[in-house]
Amino acid sequence: GARSEAAAEFGELAVWPPVDAVPVDVSGLYAELAGDGMAYGPLFQGLKSAWRRGTELFTEVALPEEGHQDAARFGLHPALLDAGLHAIGHGDPAAAETGAQLPFSWAGVSLYAVGASALRMRLVATGAGDQRALALWVADGSGRPVAAVESLTLRPASAEQVNAAGAAHVESLFRVEWVAAGAGAPVEAADLRWAVLGRDEFGLGTTDAQVTEYADVDAFVVALEAGEPVPDAVFVAPSVGVSAEGVVEAVHGAVGAALELVQGWLADERFAGMRLVWLTSGAVAVGAGAGVRDLAGGAVRGLLRSAQSENPGQLVMLDLDLDGDGVGAVAAALASGEPELAIRAGVVSVP
Structure with a gap:
């Protein structure tokens, strides 16, 4: 089970939608991200809903039906975890000037359950500017603890940087030539x-x-x-x-x-x-x-x-x-x- 010191933090995910949180419209998020050079395939478009409450961001994510059979193969399905982070900065005026905030470094990761195909996530800001970081609490669809992350460091990336990285494969080596x-x-x-x-x-x-x-x-x-x-x-x-x-x-x-x-x-x-x-x-x-x-x-x-x-x-x-x-x-x-x-x-x- 989850460690006792984290029990209170996970309690915020037991009542859903979160109390006193303001809904965030994410209906056009993936089209917006694609325009910024970050086009996600169907398996990774798992973000369903999001809410904000002060410095907290709550997200609800689920794998598409074709991904359910693979959920049991992972401790935590990577597409599912990634989708829970897609709303970072979305609708937040303070983050608009720094560009997209992308995951950079993870610390203090704990896994309490495996095989989930849907998640509730609570993300709490712990830093600002170039040192922006988040603490994460992750629960399944019924609010039971799945994972916790003490610190996820984010790095800003402009559309130009993302597009350049996406085009890098053109210069990659795909085969050995004798x-x-x-x-x-x-x-x-x-x-x-x-x-x-x-x-x-x-x-x-x-x-x-x-x-x-x-x-x-x-x-x-x-x-x-x-x-x-x-x-x-x-x-x-x-x-x-x-x-x-x-x-x-x-x-x-x-x-x-x-x-x-x-x-x-x-x-x-x-x-x-x-x-x-x-x-x-x-x-x-x-x-x-x-x-x-x-x-x-x-x-x-x-x-x-x-x-x-x-x-x-x-x-x-x-x-x-x-x-x-x-x-x-x-x-x-x-x-x-x-x-x-x-x-x-x-x-x-x-x-």
Whole structure:
């Protein structure tokens, strides 16, 4: 239940409409807000009524019928809570000069009940000007406590600011575009020494580089301790090809195995100066209309991207086109120093 010190404040929501409060006309509010650059969709147009009493604002809000089924998914449905704040400044001459007052910072939030589809809200001003803030008490349609907020700080926003923010998505990045990598310094593959953990199913041994296979990391360590030279790159070449029936199991298995290998690799100081290159084929879409056929490899790439951000320079992701001349361009790709690459028809691309 609500804390005893808040019981009196919630008592103001037990009698509805609130006693001695003056109704505020909100019939044209959403059209007015849309004109100011704040257009709310149907789910967010939940404000039904509002009243003022001195520095207090009371609002009544409800989710549209299509939103009722989602109410139970939330402690407090975000569209419902937001709608209770839409009348802030509406019909208040003192707020007209500062522009729209938008929620900025929340403090002292308590939740007492969940799943409401309609609310009564009491908002009490606790600050003014640029430091304007509100205390909130929220009850359900029968006046039972739902939530309380000790302080909600507001920030003024002009129509120009709101419109500019709304247009920002035009400059946003909606997709990854792969472009040809710039030409780096010439590379002589014959001068390179590569190690492969697992079987060389990608055909690295067909290049001029000196390629050595190791059954696993342990076998590679034994070779290093026996005096084997440190390779220029260490490749992880998981098996390619997954049947449609086994995709889920393959994804789980591939990600689990990759996590174990990468964690062990990064924790071993003996590998600190070596680049681990994770090979996939068809795990990323490069070019218009291209698809992804290796879903397990795609999932592993997501995991590795996080590891790359924490360990810059130690991990490389390289996706090859086994149907083209991908293997022949591996040396040039690695020479670029990029953390993520793809090779299609012999052309090295980066995102």
